[in-house]
Amino acid sequence: MRKMMADKALVRRLSACETMGSATTICSDKTGTLTLNQMTVMQSIVGEVKLQPPANVDKLSSTVASLLLEGIAQNTSGSVFEAQDGSVEVTGSPTEKAILSWGLDLRMKFAEERSRSSIIHVSPFNSEKKRAGVAVVARDSNVHVHWKGAAEIVLALCTSWLNVDGSTHEMTPDKANQLKKLIEDMAEQSLRCIAFAYRNLDMKDVPSEEQRINWQLPDNELTLIGIIGMKDPCRPEVRDAVELCKKAGVKVRMVTGDNLKTAKAIALECGILDDSEASAQAIIEGRVFRAYDDTERENVADKISVRLTHFC
Numbered sequence: 001m002r003k004m005m006a007d008k009a010l011v012r013r014l015s016a017c018e019t020m021g022s023a024t025t026i027c028s029d030k031t032g033t034l035t036l037n038q039m040t041v042m043q044s045i046v047g048e049v050k051l052q053p054p055a056n057v058d059k060l061s062s063t064v065a066s067l068l069l070e071g072i073a074q075n076t077s078g079s080v081f082e083a084q085d086g087s088v089e090v091t092g093s094p095t096e097k098a099i100l101s102w103g104l105d106l107r108m109k110f111a112e113e114r115s116r117s118s119i120i121h122v123s124p125f126n127s128e129k130k131r132a133g134v135a136v137v138a139r140d141s142n143v144h145v146h147w148k149g150a151a152e153i154v155l156a157l158c159t160s161w162l163n164v165d166g167s168t169h170e171m172t173p174d175k176a177n178q179l180k181k182l183i184e185d186m187a188e189q190s191l192r193c194i195a196f197a198y199r200n201l202d203m204k205d206v207p208s209e210e211q212r213i214n215w216q217l218p219d220n221e222l223t224l225i226g227i228i229g230m231k232d233p234c235r236p237e238v239r240d241a242v243e244l245c246k247k248a249g250v251k252v253r254m255v256t257g258d259n260l261k262t263a264k265a266i267a268l269e270c271g272i273l274d275d276s277e278a279s280a281q282a283i284i285e286g287r288v289f290r291a292y293d294d295t296e297r298e299n300v301a302d303k304i305s306v307r308l309t310h311f312c
Helices: 002-006 015-021 062-074 094-105 110-116 151-156 173-188 238-247 260-270 286-291 294-301
Strands: 025-029 040-046 079-082 088-091 118-126 131-137 143-150 158-162 168-170 191-201 222-231 251-256 283-285 306-308
Touching: 040 094, 062 094, 062 110, 062 131, 062 143, 062 191, 062 222, 079 094, 079 110, 088 094, 094 191, 094 222, 143 151, 151 158, 151 173, 151 191, 151 222, 158 173, 173 191, 173 222, 173 260, 191 260, 238 251, 238 260, 251 260, 260 283, 260 306, 283 286
Parallel strands: 025 251, 158 222, 251 306, 283 306
Antiparallel strands: 040 222, 079 088, 118 131, 131 143, 143 191, 158 168, 191 222
């Protein structure tokens, strides 16, 4: 017992050692367990321009900058505190902190924006739909509906896209495929991709305050504003820990709600997958696995190293 405590292993009941010693599989979450849960925006694109703030921030027209600021400030629950000495503190979830920090690099003033526009309805993030929305009355009294979420899902809802000069263009099949390829390339670099989109709404189409309780924010005919790719690095000790488990005959599986390509890249980085195992059979969506009968599940269970909990 003392030897185990010296190895920082606290066991209340010795019978638990037998139970743990019988384990053949570890199913681990990704974010915060395999990774540091410290997001940073590594890549961003608005229109046809890859932004590298603060270097080329001036390429954004006032229209685009205003819409992007409004979408981030009002559709993010995190906060930015600026002290009198000039220091800045960003609070919120790791994803929100990364987005707000990126906004600061773009010279955004969140407190000013939140005082200029007002929120009239919120559609909270949904792990099934993988997006969050908000309806805002802008300073010009127009209503803007902003959506933020998994890039490939938000992109599928867009019928147009906004260029850096403020011009709006039709989302043609070629443009959509180009953006899908961009998202896939980011995901293969283990980046989590988030897209921002919006649409205008006539005030007459906004329900009364009493009726807004059950109001479903419109998510069709959106205009894409931009896409960002965020990096959440693997914990430095994870790869060695996974290797020790493998040597002990324990299979490590990753369960995540991330994009398939992002999940695969992280699994390779952590050592859960190697190049020879990175096949379609080793990665499965939860909805597919749940549709199998017991026999089919038994047949594929040993081959699975990465399971996606939701559509990604």
